[in-house]
Amino acid sequence: MDFDPKHLIQEIEYNVSKRDKIKAGIVLSYFFDLDKEYRAQVLRILATGDPSFSLPYFLEFLQKEPNLIEDSDFETAFLEVIFADPHLFGDMLTSGAEPRTLLIKFAGETKLPDFVPYLTEILTSTNEEDILEATILALGQIGDPQATTPVSEFLYSNNRTLMLAAIKALGQIGSPTAIKRLSEKMGQDPNIDLLILDIFGKIQDSLSLTKLNETLSSHYAHLRNYAKNKLVKIGSKVVPFLIENLNYDDPDLLIHTLNVLGEIGDPAAVMPIRKLLNSHPQNSNVRFAAYEALGMLPIDKGAYTLAAGLMDEDEQVRVAAASAIEKNLNPVLVAGIRNMVKEKNKETFNLVKAVITAQAKDLFLNLLAEDSFKEVALDYLKTKTPEDVRNFYFELLRKYGYAELIDKPKSKKKEPKKKIAVAVDDSKMILSLYKSNLFELGFEPVLFANPKEAVEWLKKNKPVIVFTDLNMPQMTGIQLTAETRKIYSKKQLPIIMVTTQNEATDNEAALEAGVSDILYKPFTKESLEEKVKEYIG
Incomplete structure (x- = not known):
């Protein structure tokens, strides 16, 4: 470098004050030859100048070195110029100034609502995917509700990249209209629904909580499980929505609702659940879920009502009642x-x-x-x-x-080794029932509350039969079956899905994943024995 940086600093300071573009351009051509300290001084001088004079030089620097945007000195000075005249920068955005994608992203990071009209104009003036994606995401970062309508149009784009960008942006905007648009998008693609549910879990307004609650009735097991996990994490805020579910007569909705209420553990749920039990629901799975939930809740008064469950005609209900009483x-x-x-x-x-x-x-x-x-x-x-x-x-x-x-223990002959039957269910009470009934049927029960652990065990061990629940938080029974079928074929290992739900979508997915048969809860020793005889003799 054959010049004195100090002289360069003096010269650019003079050129900026006089708005001499020609001389300033010559001096600034040496910008990238300066070390960090002198670069910072140049940027500070430019930031004090008139935006119409200084802004083009910042763009020129970025065109030569895009990574400069990551330099804190550059970013601070650049922002200072933009804030001094946002509309000048906005005009540059719509005129196609380069590097365009980078500038659009930077506009979003400023979070200035002034840029919304300019970014909205870009959405209607180009078909370039990278420009459109950057613009949609920038509008989301700004978070101004006036961007809701133009962004919402991309929810139904044939371009998945732009559709995903629109979902993310609307979640960041988070206005009632934005949430409504996202809720209207649900029901077409289960994977997209997961993204939207995640947004609802963060926003937690009335509409978001309503949609999360409604997802307990979804036809897809993984969506139901996702919604249940979100609702549990949100906690007491969703209890009023869940209690309202107890007024319906949909057994599946009641079961999922009771599961969530139990895990949340809010005492406000005790009375509504007792009221439900007093009506003696016809579906024993509902009664089981109700007693199971009460076992997780603090019952200061009226615990005596739990005793009735010990006389229930269904074994699993009696076990749940015993656990709640304990x-x-x-x-x-x-x-x-x-x-x-x-x-x-x-x-x-x-x-x-x-x-x-x-x-x-x-x-x-x-x-x-x-x-x-x-x-x-x-x-x-x-x-x-x-x-x-x-x-x-x-x-x-x-x-x-x-x-x-x-x-006193008697010496007894060594019993022959029993065949192993595996049961997978996230309910410890259901696993206890499996243990009792499978033992009485002559098996050695191997039990798993975590389906992922079951899959790992199955990689090294081969039982004669597997019974698995459908709705589990870590992995659905469908997913467990799909993973197990990578190890054993249907002929090698029968897998029986045991579920409270008779849902066509779940049943089809389960059979496609490789389930041998479906057994509906409540199961009994006799119904388990029937499946055992059918598949392993």
Whole structure:
């Protein structure tokens, strides 16, 4: 460099003050030969000049070196000039000044509403995808509601890139109209719906929460699960919307709603759920979900109503009720349930099995005072439970002074190795039911609450049959099946989808993924046995 930078600084300062474009252009041709310190000084001098004089030089620098936009000194000076006369920069945008895409992005980063009319004009004056995408995204960054209508037009573009840009931009604008436009777009493409649901989860206005809530009724399992996760994360804010769902008679909607209410854990849900149970819903899956939800909620009053669930005709409901009672146990409940087990009959056996399956240890200990319960419980533990369950309760009896109830272990012949049956469900209570029933059917149950862990296990182990839930948060039963079919064919391993829903879209997707058959909840030992005989003899 054969010039003195200090002299250059003095010269450009004079040229800017006199608005001498010719001399300034000659001096600034050395700009890229300067080190960072002197460049910063030049930029500061240009920023103090008239925007109509200085702005073209900033564009010239960017044309030669686009990465200059990342330099903080350049960005600060450039912004200062733009803010001094936004409309001058806007005119340059619409005139096609280069580098155009970069300048449009920069306009968005300023977040100045002044640029909305200019950017909107660009949307109607070009067909270039990169220009249109940058413009739509810039309008989103600015976030001015006046951009909603022009951006919304690209929601129905045949160009997926522009459609995705419009979805993102409308989410950033976040006005009631923008959210309405996004809600109108839903229902055409499940993957697009996921993006929109994510936006609703961030905006959380009344319409967004309404649409998230409505998605619990979606025909697609992955959308329902996504909405459920979002609603749980949002928490108490969505509880009024969810409680309103309990007034409908759609079993699937009721089940998903109860699942979410339980996970949110807001006490405001207790009374509406109890009211639902008092109407005794015909669908036992709804009753199960209601008791399961109550088991996650604090029930200060009226816990005695849980006892009715122990007499339900459906086993899974009884187990859910036992679990809810365990978490809300009080003297009134204990007294009421003791009256229910005073006779040795079928009802007592069903109650015993439910308490043991739910591992309701405090309830179990409180009921031992009743001879009929004690006799049935000990017989059930000794003859019909897996070894780990039996050992759990026997250890409990020893700990609390009931060791005399346990027979001394007898030497027994080594039992032949049992065939393994896998069950996958995110409900621990349902897994307990699988464990109990599969054991009684002569299998060694292997259970997974996390479907991803099940897939990893299946890569190294081969059971004789797999039972999987449909709606699970980490991975749907359909996705689990698709992954498992990469390891085993239908002939090698039957997979039975067990679900509360009889939804045509889900059923088709499940069969396409490689499900061998579909079994609807509530399942029983008999219905499991039927599928076992059908597929493995």
